Amino acid sequence: MLVFSRQAVGAFLAVCLCISGVGLLQYPRLQKLIAIKKNVSLETLEKEINQEKTRLNLLKKTPSFGYDNLIANWVYLNFLQYFGDDEARAKIGYSLSPEYFEVILKRDPRFLQAYLALSNSTSMYAAMPERSIRLMEEGLKSLSPKVPQRAYYVWRYKGIDELLFLGNSQASEQSFTEAASWASKYIDEESKKIAYLSYKTAKFLHKNPNSKYAQISTWTMVLNNQVDEKNRQRAIREIEALGGEVIKNDDGTIRIKLPEKD
Template sequence: MKILSSIVKVAIIASCLLGIVTFQRNTLTSLNSKASKDDYLQQEKADKISLQILQKIPSFGFSNLVADWAFLQFIQYFGDTPARDQIGYALVPEYFAAVVNHDPRFVRAYLYFSTASSIFAGRPDRTVALMNHGLAYLSPAIADAYYIWLYKGVDEILFLGDTKAARHSYAMAAQWAKQSGNPQVAASAAQSAQFLAHNPDSKRAQASAWVSILANATDARVQHLALSRIQALGGKVRIMNQGGARFVSLEMPQND
């Protein structure tokens, strides 16, 4: 009976997801390589309704499955360059909410959504709010969870100007990283928290946060934005690529 019950639940979820796909497809069929801005806006309206449903759809114990599906839909949405170039990334926070609502322990998703939601969609407020929601379900025992505190601190200092909240996020990142066995991240985050405590308005703190974005960004536009912001703050960077990894060092004026 348990197996039959599970099969029925999966079938219900699949039917709901299929309904969402069908609803979206009815809009997508009118789009082609020469689609206009109005066509994309029509598609976005359909996607928004689908996401509102997806955020509240019952998972029947298969929340990971729904969250994975939502994340894959986000990847497809984010990678649709012709559409994004014309109408932007407004739905990114909605995809983020769908993932967090169903699987707040999906740590890797936060790391993708942080930049996408704060920089591309221009909604760092939603990014931080969703991270706060998810962190209530996380602990240092979950692999790499400390990165969420770290990324949240970056959003708070760069886009919200909330130095106090950023200092707390860095301190928590240090604490969780230490408990997770990553002393390097723990030391770096602790140093950032201590620095913010004594220099809340420092340009170095802001430039360092942009360096963390530059070091991890794969999109050329985000890299250019981070580099330009660092330079505007008076900083100079040195980028080295070793073994497939990017290492970025920062030099700031001595009077900061």
Template structure:
């Protein structure tokens, strides 16, 4: 009889502990879920506030502090882009606003446009806006302003090949990049000019050229500023039949597909 009582007691204890454990797990899960949902709401609210702020700043006079404001907004953009937790909740919709604002403040800010153009086309999904902004920026830039300015024409050509399918404009962009590359007057400029003209040749022979597309993705890969962009570029290159080799020193070598 005593044995039955003990077994009953132990069974009740087990059920109690089991119930407590289930309640704890459910409560823990619910708390995390509610916290995540609240965070999501907070991220969305912050995105909306930031959007309103950027829209307002586009209308404000600069009082001659254009370069300072451009630098400040660029730092704000880097912080915005680098907040991966928030971006997973809200996306990258404000990249275009930063791009517009910075280009308004300082159309000569070449280094910023390398990152902004890639982020706007790949993450914000606005390649047509990227090309439109570059078309406004490029008349204000020359090889004399920056020895790397030629890359902006290449970035424009990349968008026109990969995302817009505007091959005729892409050929013009790459030809222009070759001109600016040669204007540097150094060996690096000659190499870049040769590659740009090679891409033009690919496009002239085949508007759907896989080699031209791989070359475009190779540009994205070699100038990527984050791992996610690099992964996207590598996947695209391999899908097109190209090969990517990264040595122990981090040097990247891309082999074009054998067949176009």
């Protein structure tokens, strides 16, 4: 028992050293990214991003010694810092978003919160829905209806991206069908509602693969995902472009008025 304990401690120290080693290299650079000012040249930003990408590639190969979740959580925090640097992102974009999630979801494919951030950052901001969907497909191989709890949301995020960004109604229909199937394994009200809505969406897509109503409904799902203000405004614009109307109720909630014709 004592030998096992020493091995466990040794492994833990090893992975911490690996993370710390990469972190010591990464942290100063990351802080520079956060502190970027408007007068920093595009060339300097590109250099910083290339260095960050190199470090993320190193993390993909770093041994975990059984502490994959620790690495995934740490990289996710780094992603939040990267994503939140609005000045730098406005200049050079969000191209590193999927690189962060390759590390995160490889280490912890059951990290449910990461899938929503993946969809928002990679499909909507980085304009790489194919990459986002591939990462979800890979992650889903390690999920089951109840592992993690409410894993059905991953199928919904995938279905949303397939319909809105790829226009692939057939793939989206299949994803919403899976979401309905997985959600039906639960007995709580939230899951029952998701199962019903997912089933209805899949059925509607089957009958009307090119439906504006289906696209409006899916953009409404984006609004209901509590996205940031930029994505919220985009969803509203997309709904209006499809002929829908976003109406704000007195209590702060919204309702969608569909166009007269689909």
